[in-house]
Amino acid sequence: MNLTIRPFLALLGKEVRSFFASPLVYFVAAVFLALSGYYFYTNLNAFITFGFGESIVEHLWQRLFSDIVRVVITVIPLVTMGVFAEEKHLGTVELLYTAPLRDFEIFAAKFLACMAVFVVITGSTVLYPVLIYRIQPFDLSSLLSVYLGLLLLIGAMVSIGVFLSSLTETQLIAAMFTYGAVLLLWNLSWNEAAVPGDLLGIVTQLCAFDHFEPFGRGVIDLKDVSYFLAIITLMGWLTMRSMESRQWRGRR
Amino acid sequence: MIQAQHLTKDYGLFRAVDGVSFRVGAGEIVGLLGPNGSGKTTIMRMLTGFFAPTSGTCTIAGIDIARDPREARRMIGYLPERVALYPDMPVQGFLSFIAKVRGVEGRVQGAVDEAMEVCGLTSMARRQIGKLSKGYRQRVGIAQAIIHQPQVLILDEPTVGLDPRQIVEIRSLIRTLSGLATVLLSTHILPEVSVTCSRVLILDKGHVIAEDSVEALTEKTAGRGETLVRVTGAEADVVSAIRGTAGVEDVEVLERGQNGMLALAVTSARGGAIRSHLVRTLVDGGWPVHEVSPRLMSLEDLFVDILEQAGRAERGA
Numbered sequence: 001m002n003l004t005i006r007p008f009l010a011l012l013g014k015e016v017r018s019f020f021a022s023p024l025v026y027f028v029a030a031v032f033l034a035l036s037g038y039y040f041y042t043n044l045n046a047f048i049t050f051g052f053g054e055s056i057v058e059h060l061w062q063r064l065f066s067d068i069v070r071v072v073i074t075v076i077p078l079v080t081m082g083v084f085a086e087e088k089h090l091g092t093v094e095l096l097y098t099a100p101l102r103d104f105e106i107f108a109a110k111f112l113a114c115m116a117v118f119v120v121i122t123g124s125t126v127l128y129p130v131l132i133y134r135i136q137p138f139d140l141s142s143l144l145s146v147y148l149g150l151l152l153l154i155g156a157m158v159s160i161g162v163f164l165s166s167l168t169e170t171q172l173i174a175a176m177f178t179y180g181a182v183l184l185l186w187n188l189s190w191n192e193a194a195v196p197g198d199l200l201g202i203v204t205q206l207c208a209f210d211h212f213e214p215f216g217r218g219v220i221d222l223k224d225v226s227y228f229l230a231i232i233t234l235m236g237w238l239t240m241r242s243m244e245s246r247q248w249r250g251r252r
Numbered sequence: 253m254i255q256a257q258h259l260t261k262d263y264g265l266f267r268a269v270d271g272v273s274f275r276v277g278a279g280e281i282v283g284l285l286g287p288n289g290s291g292k293t294t295i296m297r298m299l300t301g302f303f304a305p306t307s308g309t310c311t312i313a314g315i316d317i318a319r320d321p322r323e324a325r326r327m328i329g330y331l332p333e334r335v336a337l338y339p340d341m342p343v344q345g346f347l348s349f350i351a352k353v354r355g356v357e358g359r360v361q362g363a364v365d366e367a368m369e370v371c372g373l374t375s376m377a378r379r380q381i382g383k384l385s386k387g388y389r390q391r392v393g394i395a396q397a398i399i400h401q402p403q404v405l406i407l408d409e410p411t412v413g414l415d416p417r418q419i420v421e422i423r424s425l426i427r428t429l430s431g432l433a434t435v436l437l438s439t440h441i442l443p444e445v446s447v448t449c450s451r452v453l454i455l456d457k458g459h460v461i462a463e464d465s466v467e468a469l470t471e472k473t474a475g476r477g478e479t480l481v482r483v484t485g486a487e488a489d490v491v492s493a494i495r496g497t498a499g500v501e502d503v504e505v506l507e508r509g510q511n512g513m514l515a516l517a518v519t520s521a522r523g524g525a526i527r528s529h530l531v532r533t534l535v536d537g538g539w540p541v542h543e544v545s546p547r548l549m550s551l552e553d554l555f556v557d558i559l560e561q562a563g564r565a566e567r568g569a
Contacts, residue, residue: 010352021340091336095396098300098330099353100322247303249263 008105011096015083015113028075029121039067040128057142061129062216065146068125069212072118072154073182079117080161081175083110084239088169103243107162107236114158122150142218149215152228153208157182159235166242182208253278253404253434254299259308261294261458268294270458271308276451278403281430283445284438286455292438293333295455296408299436300330313403326355329397329433333408335390339382343373343392346381347399354400363399371395371425387418394422398429405429407437411444423448454558462558478547479518479527480506485539487514494518497533499526517547 019025043064051059087093096106129143161178168174188207189195195203204210211224254276261269269291276282284292298305299312301321310317317324338346347364356363368374371391376384381392390410397405410426411419426448429435439445445452446466454462462469483490487505494503499522507515520526527544534541 007353007355010349013352014349018338018340090338091332091334092338094302094332094336095330095350096353097302098325098328098332099350100325100355101353102322 007099007101008109011101011106011109012112015109016116019079019113019117024078025117028078028117029124032071032075032121033124035071036068036125039071040064040125043067044132056132056138057216057218060132061143061146062213064128065150065216066209068122069150069153069186072122072150073157073179073186075121076118076154076157076161076182077175077178079114080158080165080178081171082165083114083162084166085168085171085174089171097243097246103240104236106243107239110162111155111159111232111236114162115155118154118158119151122147122154139218142216145215145218145220148220149212149224152215152225153212156208156228156231156235157185159232159239160185163235163239163242166239253280253313254436255311256295256299257309257311259295259298259310260306261291261298261303262306268458269298269305272455272458272460273308274453274460274463276434276436278434279430280451281426281435281437281449283449283452284436284455285440285442285445285452286438287440290455291458292440292455293408294458296330296333296406296436296438300328300406301325326400327403329400329402329405331393331397331405331407331410333412333438335393337381337389337392337396340380342378342380343368343384343395344377346392347395350396351399356400363401367395367399370398370428372421387414387421390414390418390422391425394425394429398433401432403433405433405435405437407435409438409440411439411441456559479520479530480543480545480547481514481516481518481530481534481541482543483514483516483534483539483541484512485514485534485537486512489537490514490534490539491516493533493537494530497526497529499529513542 043060046063047056047060084093087096126147132138133140157178160181161174164177164181165171165174167177185206185208187209189200189204189210192200192204205227208228211227214221214224254274256275257273259269259272260267272291272295274282284295286292297303299310299317301317301324304318312324313327315324315327341349344364347367348360351360351363351367365374368377371394373388373391373395376388379388381389384392390413394407394410397407407426411422414422423444426435426437437444437448449466451465452463452469453460481494487508491503491505494500494516499520500518501521502519504517504519505514506517507513509515518526518530531541531544534544
């Protein structure tokens with residue numbers, strides 16, 4: 001194996017393992033799945049009662065997934081809050097900083113480990129469409145696009161959480177700020193009437209909801225994909241600056 | 253093996269380390285000695301690449317840490333000041349993680365087993381780190397530092413917070429390691445350096461204020477020519493007899509013990525040369541002599557002395 005990537009893989013492996021070895025992730029998954037199961041049941045019920053025969057994409061998946069995003073927003077801070085804050089608190093971050101690892105690799109390992117958690121958790125929601133598909137086959141392409149959108153959205157939100165975790169030693173502070181940041185990002189344009197017309201364009205450009213919504217309609221637009229990738233890149237860059245701050249702050 | 257040149261580190265306006273230069277040769281055990289806040293940890297963090305110096309360079313085994321941090325870090329084993337471990341991980345799992353991150357080539361399990369063996373952790377392999385005693389946690393800290401068989405070991409206060417028995421164990425462990433690597437350790441406990449180190453750098457307020465071998469430092473203090481005498485007898489008689497001995501300048505009573513045992517400090521311009529005369533005087537006087545020896549300054553005294561000298565030089569300048 002390439003020796004230069006081995007330390008990175010070791011760190012990634014440790015991050016993933018420590019997530020799945022701790023009870024937190026299972027509690028998060030349990031709450032997430034209970035809530036998303038409830039949303040699936042209620043949305044399906046509404047669809048059967050009011051929307052049957054209409055577009056399943058518009059009347060079921062879009063609604064279900066915007067509900068699921070709400071649950072995702074609730075649990076993201078719990079997963080990301082510790083990635084740096086805990087290591088800073090324990091002092092173990094010093095082991096990472098003095099290991100032959102690049103700062104970028106440390107960020108990437110933390111980020112990808114959180115993503116692994118969410119891939120497992122949100123991946124298990126595939127059960128719902130599979131159940132429907134067995135009863136009534138439907139067009140899968142829009143479903144694939146909504147999962148792609150969800151992955152990108154979670155990626156952006158996780159990167160925000162990872163960055164905020166790198167700013168503090170206290171997990172709860174990281175969690176609270178992450179919660180505020182991702183909720184605002186999602187809801188920025190919720191009341192279009194409250195935003196002056198010339199600002200509205202900017203606000204909707206910045207709002208995660210407006211970039212996620214097309215995926216729910218089965219539309220994959222490069223503009224939306226790059227919006228999420230830009231957030232991840234920006235947060236990665238900021239996290240690395242935050243890691244570098246040990247240089248002038250003289251602290252972990 | 254370790255070379256620091258004009259290392260300086262500023263934290264904002266505060267200069268924590270100011271133009272420190274030193275070398276540590278292959279196989280040496282060198283102690284960084286200084287009060288808390290004298291810059292020991294900052295120097296070690298610069299050597300390990302935790303952060304970069306404001307100015308100056310560090311070279312590890314000929315590799316400039318600023319130029320090739322990854323390669324230099326591969327050469328270093330590091331025990332941070334606050335031994336930082338993941339409490340949820342078992343000893344074995346943690347060490348194998350560190351081995352992989354540190355780029356151990358070949359069999360990771362072999363390296364883990366060996367490090368556990370050297371540090372006496374084999375029986376604790378499956379134990380969770382958080383459930384270990386402090387002494388064992390310190391061993392895990394040292395095990396993670398040596399696991400990739402580094403050429404350079406940097407240990408920041410390796411015995412802090414341990415009980416006396418554990419301190420003895422860790423010190424002998426460090427001495428064992430000296431055959432395998434070059435060791436730089438920091439401490440604010442003076443006996444530690446005399447027990448473990450071959451050379452000492454004494455730091456204060458970010459400066460190296462003294463650098464010498466432990467023996468040379470001890471000798472310097474012995475050079476004042478004081479002799480310690482322990483003898484049983486009436487104080488007035490003994491003191492006047494010693495005063496009458498050729499070459500003696502002064503006598504000071506240090507201790508009046510039980511059963512009439514006295515501890516005296518005898519000063520002479522001729523140093524140790526008067527000791528045989530002293531013994532004759534005391535034996536002729538019929539006083540039981542328990543000890544006649546050069547009066548060594550303890551390292552504590554030495555340290556205070558050096559600091560005072562440095563302070564005087566500063567004020568004079």
